[in-house]
Amino acid sequence: MTYEITGLPNPVHYIRDFKRFQEILSVLVRHGFGHLVMELKHSDSALGRLISSFRFAGLDEGKTSLITVAERIRLVFQDLGPTFIKLGQILSTRPDLASDEIMIELQHLQDNVPAFAFPEARNLIEVELGKKLEDAFASFDVTPLGTASIGQVYAAQLHQGTDVVIKVQRPGVRSLIESDISLMLMVARQLENRIPELRAIDPVGIIEQFQRAVSRELDYTNEMRNARRFKAAFEENPRVVVPAAYPEFSTRLVFTMQRIRGVRITESASLGIDPRKLADVAIDSVLTMVFEHGFFHADPHPGNIYALEGGKIAFLDLGMVGHLDEGLRFRLADLIVALVENDIDAAARALQAMGIHDEPINRALFNVNVSEIMHKIIGIPISEICLSEIIQDLFNGARRHKIKIPPDCYLMGKALLTVESVARNLNPDMNIETAITPHLKRLMIMRNTPARVGKLLWRRLSEAADIMGDLPEQASEILALMQHSKLTLRVETVEHGSTMMQVERLIGKIIAAIIVAALVLSSAMFITFSKIDYLIMGVPAQLVLGVAGYLVAALLGVHMVRQVIRQTDRS
Template sequence: MKRQLTSVPRLIGIARVLLRYRLDDLVEAVHLFRPLKWVRPLFGRPHADVRALSRGARLRMALAELGPIFVKFGQILSTRRDLLPQDIADELTLLQDQVPPFPGAQARAAVETALGATIAELYAHFDETPLASASIAQVHAAQLKDGREVVVKVLRPGVGRRIAADMALLHDFASLAERFHPNADKIRPREVVAEIETTLRNELDLQREGANACLLRRNFRDSPDLYVPEVYWSHSRETVLTLERVRGIPADDIAALDAAGIDRVKVAQKGVQLFYTQVFRDNFFHADAHAGNIWVDPTRPAEPRFIAIDFGIMGSLPEADQYWLAENFIALFNQDYRRIAQLHVQAGWMPATTRLDELEAATRAVCEPYFTRPLSEISLAEVLVKLFQTARRYELTIQPQLILLQKTLLNIEGIGRQLDPKIDIWAVAKPVLERLWRDRHGPAALWKALRRRVPEWLAAAPDMPQLLHDYLQKASSGGIQMRVHSEDLRNLHADASASRAQIVPLALGATLILSAVLLYALDGAAPRFGGVPWTAWFTAIAGTLCFWAANRRS
């Protein structure tokens, strides 16, 4: 497969940085860089202090010098401890996305261009000296005409072009990895790079970040645990975002928290609880939750709460992944290793040919040594990393959509340990997750889902009898054919038997659901609950159970 290099000078520059930091092994491993070893002397000799550093530190410094895309790449790689040696992963977690600021006059001009008015017309005051500067944008303090204090986030000039050029190179590297790496089908480098590209593209749209902040603020309105600043849409566009100015203490500034009298034990527990609430209640979580973006409100020492800032990277999961993840967590909390093995196969994360007894035994071998310790000494993140490393031997397929979640989990647990070294992550997390999952799948949630689907069923009701009749007629006459490609006859026979076993509960379930819809529409005199007749409610539940039974037989 031919590849087109986007920028040869940039590629040479990358090789030059890698060689200067004595990352010779990496240069040798990348096919594109191998010819450069003959001109290595032209790149200069590394400093003595560089040669004395560990390989992880040298890689971290090289990525920081290469720019924002490689910093982001290193930050995400740091979460993949199932792929990296521990010393390198530990160093990459120290990567900070901080660069020198660009001139305040440029920021002022960018704001005026984006908002179509002068700074004097927009703000009572605008400080050209930035409060913070990163690779994507920088932040300036300001004051609205009505006196409210705000911060103005402005995209860095030309950042879009720089990101596009570097992402093209990362795509080239992913193509090479997919071609030459022996485990490329499991690492899925193209999908990992695509995930990074999506994240960066989202960060370039400050209007999207503002929308993220609004949703998170709505999810935690009046919450005693988390405060999210208000977005001022009249002063925001795709390249400019104006937010309420908030003040707090970074979550890792232990000395400042103690000086303010903050109850760090409560803060640590709330941090863990907030993570599970965002993921499993709202399916919308802050995915850049390092201490620089998570502050603690100093005005509430006895009942502390977090303050969230920087909403450029938010995460959510497909409903199926959310289900499998929650079930895996619960099984892990309950030390149900057989269930963990089954879930990994059922989710499609491992081949269906995986022997469950072997995977169960491997999972037990990883987890049991941890459960001999006091729960307060167990790291959930560490256990998960070891499980991923073990699962790779059984052809675990990497799930790129879970990268942000893994990164956030590591960040949250790290902050919790800093705030309270004795925190029992398991004891705090387990009841929260079980309660949230019970609320999501309990009778009340089922009833709510049924009510939401009733209008859809009513619209489809006239066609259901004919569709059911046609299906049963084809099934009884052999008109439903199965296309077979390469499955063996035994699996074919099992699938056919399962299909026949499903017909009866499916037919009964469809009939009951149709009856429930008709009762809802026609039985006006029956006693009602929540606006729906009791008879319709029970009939719908019975139909749902039939569908569940059919699914269990599949």
């Protein structure tokens, strides 16, 4: 049943399920959040009038006062089912969106949902694959291996004899989640209007981020692509196994992959494998994902890392992944090097470069806060430091200064924290510096290769050329505006002649600076890419000409600096 609600911030909102909306509000009241419901109820809107028509059971204040707010939030999410459980699980990995207390509590959320009947699963598989179950699989175990809020997993065998597992999406879960998210957005907008203090938390933004994340997770083709990409990335690593995906038996609602037989990495001793060696493989694999591939498993907990015969590990459940572009990886490397070297200024610069800030930053105060966090590790051997925990603390500190760290950086911090905890559990003597140093060195070498530097210089030169190329057209537009008396200039000056002289000098300096920059860039490009088979006094011609360009640029630069100094002295 659909109900139209008007009078909200956006023109029209829909409550797709009247009973579901009432259920959500009832659960909030039951767990001690009746004051939020009352805020909505007393709002002067159609939503407030709708809530006024509901009847809620009385709130047992004595019962809710015995548990914390974080525990009550977890109970709300638990009682409301798949959408809210998934939201809670995502919030438990996002220190930028939830407090430490709430994050820890939400990590205890469980998918306590009953399995749906096999005939429903069979029907969905046959509709999605377009063939009978017997035609697709040689055998199929009707008892699910596992059940979760979004779907459940079955074991089967392909006709060629390969053992596989099949994820089948829970019937109706997509429409339920879409309905719940529309309700969340509606309530979040209304709460922001009624309680201005909530705007700093940005509940609407949180729900919209969640909407994007869960939409990707509901489409199993995303997980299939992730699995294939991870498998290609670790193809040449004999210690890491990624289950093969089978696109011909996969759709948006059904995902078929190779079955991995092993045990949780924390139970590796049962296979007679040295857990310390597996700790090294696990931490090295995740560091490789982060620093070299820029594409990482966002939830590498023990249930998602299996130990296999022969001392190998396998990564499972690739639905939640994170991405770091090249620039973020370089900044992360700078941050870690600064932490290892206890360089507070360098750490603050790297941290600021990783984020986005709309307002000016109080650098002195920011550096003090970074210093306070880093003082926790000064004098402590790096082998005893939980590096990922310090990184998370720094990210949280940046957030307090209105620096917006990209969400995937938080995912990366949580992934490193999780795998570091797993590795230390397997090997208490693990040295994180020994594990991470080779990855940082490779990243730094890649950062400074002549090919990459040349490519970067070429890109900047191309951008400068584009700007110069646009100047004539822009100048023509300005002249056209002047001809039609449509260009307005506001000049506030007393000494017109003096001002014009200053403008002329400034233009001259800008032109000279452009010439110097062009000489530096072209000389670098000439040295890097030019292939002239000619020697000048035994030295390659491109090197001589490139150095000559640098010298001319240096002389011009010195001349410009002297002029600036003279002008400053006169002033």
